[in-house]
Amino acid sequence: ATHKLLLLPGDGIGTEVMAEVKRLIDWLNAQGIAHFETEDGLVGGASYDADKVAITDATMAKAHASDAVIFGAVGGSKWSAVPYEARPEAGLLRLRKDLGLFANLRPAVCYPALADSSSLKREVVEGLDIMIVRELTGGVYFGEPKTITDLGNGQKRAVDTQVYDSYEIDRIARVAFDLARKRGNKVTSMEKHNVMKSGVLWKEVVTEVHAKDYKDVQLEHQLADSGGMNLVKWPKQFDVIVTDNLFGDILSDIAAMLTGSLGMLPSASLGAVDAKTGKRKSMYEPVHGSAPDIAGKGLANPVAMLASFGMALRYSLDMGELADKLDAAIAAVLAKGLRTADIKSEGATVISTSQMGEAVLKE
Numbered sequence: 574a575t576h577k578l579l580l581l582p583g584d585g586i587g588t589e590v591m592a593e594v595k596r597l598i599d600w601l602n603a604q605g606i607a608h609f610e611t612e613d614g615l616v617g618g619a620s621y622d623a624d625k626v627a628i629t630d631a632t633m634a635k636a637h638a639s640d641a642v643i644f645g646a647v648g649g650s651k652w653s654a655v656p657y658e659a660r661p662e663a664g665l666l667r668l669r670k671d672l673g674l675f676a677n678l679r680p681a682v683c684y685p686a687l688a689d690s691s692s693l694k695r696e697v698v699e700g701l702d703i704m705i706v707r708e709l710t711g712g713v714y715f716g717e718p719k720t721i722t723d724l725g726n727g728q729k730r731a732v733d734t735q736v737y738d739s740y741e742i743d744r745i746a747r748v749a750f751d752l753a754r755k756r757g758n759k760v761t762s763m764e765k766h767n768v769m770k771s772g773v774l775w776k777e778v779v780t781e782v783h784a785k786d787y788k789d790v791q792l793e794h795q796l797a798d799s800g801g802m803n804l805v806k807w808p809k810q811f812d813v814i815v816t817d818n819l820f821g822d823i824l825s826d827i828a829a830m831l832t833g834s835l836g837m838l839p840s841a842s843l844g845a846v847d848a849k850t851g852k853r854k855s856m857y858e859p860v861h862g863s864a865p866d867i868a869g870k871g872l873a874n875p876v877a878m879l880a881s882f883g884m885a886l887r888y889s890l891d892m893g894e895l896a897d898k899l900d901a902a903i904a905a906v907l908a909k910g911l912r913t914a915d916i917k918s919e920g921a922t923v924i925s926t927s928q929m930g931e932a933v934l935k936e
């Protein structure tokens with residue numbers, strides 16, 4: 574099958590790490606292993622420089638028509654004075670909103686070769702492979718009312734509102750259960766039903782979805798605070814964790830630090846399944862930003878970007894075996910002691926962005 578990809582490198586190291594994905598795509602096409610049709614587009618500051626907006630309608634149309642969007646990173650001080658609506662991040666936010674990307678997937682994988690760069694002990698993280706599924710378009714970040722009012726007595730009051738409708742919980746739960754089936758077959762749902770009504774509904778809906786359609790998957794509930802504790806105490810007890818927007822934001826950043834550098838962390842954002850085609854909108858991007866401090870120097874670690882492409886292979890393009898091979902190649906390169914500067918350790922050979930891309934491809 575032919576797969577249509579939209580490549581949006583963005584700014585700073587976004588273009589450098591995307592070049593390594595292109596190298597891989599070209600090789601896979603040349604070998605006849607896959608057939609990708611790629612288009613390039615501008616996003617962020619690069620788009621502002623060309624068109625005075627953070628992403629054009631034409632590029633959005635290409636995003637809608639693609640099987641997956643592969644996104645680099647946006648931002649930089651060059652654009653600090655552009656109008657708020659056209660700031661680089663606005664391109665990313667529009668993509669998430671217009672494509673309806675409600676599920677954010679953040680894997681935390683600890684490559685054995687990097688187990689000593691974790692903030693935790695080797696035995697706690699070695700071989701770790703968990704997936705945090707964060708609800709991305711609802712909850713307290715978006716709920717109304719959202720206000721600061723002057724109470725007139727020298728006091729002010731801030732209000733944020735946590736809102737979840739059952740359909741939002743239902744669809745994120747399904748994403749988590751579907752993922753679990755392709756992994757360790759276990760889902761841990763985290764909320765705080767002891768103090769929050771949204772937690773009561775969350776637990777209820779997840780339990781219902783499980784009973785109805787996913788009895789073959791193991792389901793467990795944890796309160797988000799003690800869940801956070803368990804994540805640091807013994808993270809290998811988890812397979813897939815599903816949680817709301819706020820708890821997911823915090824828990825996924827904690828999980829990220831179990832495994833080492835920002836330059837190693839991929840992510841995916843998924844939308845609803847189209848009833849007609851059976852496909853879902855999706856975007857894959859590294860967790861890191863445009864890293865202006867190292868941009869243009871060949872220092873960027875392309876692994877987060879390559880692993881994000883690997884997630885696209887697995888979750889949007891039905892090429893799970895190829896994704897496994899890519900992950901194995903990354904692990905093999907690291908095991909050989911080849912490192913970009915951000916993950917260098919004693920006795921390792923420090924290589925550039927493109928050398929890392931080449932080394933992974935060779936494996």
Ligand code: NAI
Nearest residue numbers: 646647648649835836861862863864865866867873874915
């Ligand atoms: P950052 O993630 O760009 O960089 C943080 C630190 O990690 C820097 O020291 C950087 O050199 C290092 N780093 C990041 N990725 C790396 C990689 N692949 N290899 C080696 N080292 C790496 O975050 P920062 O500095 O806070 O933001 C820089 C710009 O990026 C800002 O304009 C910010 O708004 C934007 N940003 C964009 C994101 C996105 O496009 N999704 C996410 C985060 C920040």
Ligand code: MG
Nearest residue numbers: 821822823826
């Ligand atoms: Mg965060």
